[in-house]
Amino acid sequence: MRIRKVTRRVTQIYDQMLAPSGLTVAQFSLLARLWPEESLSIGELAEALVTDPTTLTRNIKPLAERGLLQTLNDAEDRRRRLIGLTEAGRAIIPVAYPLWRKAQEQLATLLGAREIANLNGALDRSLERLARKG
Amino acid sequence: MRIRKVTRRVTQIYDQMLAPSGLTVAQFSLLARLWPEESLSIGELAEALVTDPTTLTRNIKPLAERGLLQTLNDAEDRRRRLIGLTEAGRAIIPVAYPLWRKAQEQLATLLGAREIANLNGALDRSLERLARKG
DNA sequence: TGAATTTATATGTATATACATATAATAACA
DNA sequence: TGTTATTATATGTATATACATATAAATTCA
Numbered sequence: 001m002r003i004r005k006v007t008r009r010v011t012q013i014y015d016q017m018l019a020p021s022g023l024t025v026a027q028f029s030l031l032a033r034l035w036p037e038e039s040l041s042i043g044e045l046a047e048a049l050v051t052d053p054t055t056l057t058r059n060i061k062p063l064a065e066r067g068l069l070q071t072l073n074d075a076e077d078r079r080r081r082l083i084g085l086t087e088a089g090r091a092i093i094p095v096a097y098p099l100w101r102k103a104q105e106q107l108a109t110l111l112g113a114r115e116i117a118n119l120n121g122a123l124d125r126s127l128e129r130l131a132r133k134g
Numbered sequence: 135m136r137i138r139k140v141t142r143r144v145t146q147i148y149d150q151m152l153a154p155s156g157l158t159v160a161q162f163s164l165l166a167r168l169w170p171e172e173s174l175s176i177g178e179l180a181e182a183l184v185t186d187p188t189t190l191t192r193n194i195k196p197l198a199e200r201g202l203l204q205t206l207n208d209a210e211d212r213r214r215r216l217i218g219l220t221e222a223g224r225a226i227i228p229v230a231y232p233l234w235r236k237a238q239e240q241l242a243t244l245l246g247a248r249e250i251a252n253l254n255g256a257l258d259r260s261l262e263r264l265a266r267k268g
Numbered sequence: 269t270g271a272a273t274t275t276a277t278a279t280g281t282a283t284a285t286a287c288a289t290a291t292a293a294t295a296a297c298a
Numbered sequence: 299t300g301t302t303a304t305t306a307t308a309t310g311t312a313t314a315t316a317c318a319t320a321t322a323a324a325t326t327c328a
Contacts, residue, residue: 001148010137051139111259123140130144130244
């Protein structure tokens with residue numbers, strides 16, 4: 001499958017560039033999503049990241065162990081866990097962001113700005129149609 | 135990352151459709167690549183699938199245990215393992231292929247033929263630029 | 269030819285991913 | 299209100315993925 005092949009290479013490029021920060025691209029995406037927010041539940045975060053809630057439970061674990069994420073119990077609904085950035089979690093974003101930008105630039109160089117724009121447009125439209133329900 | 139989100143959903147769709155065959159889309163891709171060939175080494179197969187050779191070593195394992203793949207030692211180069219389909223491996227392709235087509239059709243319905251063609255074109259061009267060397 | 273280098277694959281380790289199922293808590297309803 | 303159904307998350311299990319490193323075999327070269 002084409003898209004799986006391309007994604008493997010793209011993930012590799014981002015992961016290699018982000019390596020000095022100690023984050024993977026999946027981890028950076030997760031942290032970055034929480035950057036402007038107070039905190040989100042597992043379910044909300046899963047929906048935002050278009051991933052399975054059970055995947056998120058697992059992905060949160062190493063980040064929480066490294067002290068980048070913290071969990072609060074929702075008083076209104078005691079089933080929910082509210083996930084938010086810790087101090088360290090907020091602090092790592094400005095370290096990782098420039099690396100992420102560099103990966104983005106490298107990709108733009110490899111593929112060309114026109115192709116990137118075309119691809120992003122097609123992916124955005126596809127996401128909308130695929131986001132929920134298959 | 136957009137492409138990672140889309141790929142997760144697309145993989146899910148293919149995996150669900152292929153479930154009756156007991157294959158994942160990654161496994162189907164691997165077996166299908168060997169269908170017209172005699173056999174390929176780990177390295178050749180990795181390159182064809184745009185994946186890491188170490189990933190392939192792992193992916194082969196469950197398929198070999200299920201008797202779908204077999205390994206031959208290359209007489210010319212005793213480091214190389216030649217991977218090929220077994221009888222059972224050849225037999226499962228005609229079972230899985232229609233399911234794979236169905237997933238493809240479902241995706242075409244969701245995204246539209248025009249968008250699919252656009253996306254495939256962009257992905258093919260991207261693959262060419264990304265395939266080797268990052 | 270013998271030592272150094274390169275190449276092919278495997279292993280250790282870690283994250284990413286999702287399904288089936290379990291559990292606990294909330295919501296619905298009779 | 300008490301029972302049932304639904305919802306949020308976690309766990310068990312399995313595959314997918316790749317890097318660092320190990321190992322063995324082939325190649326290079328002095």
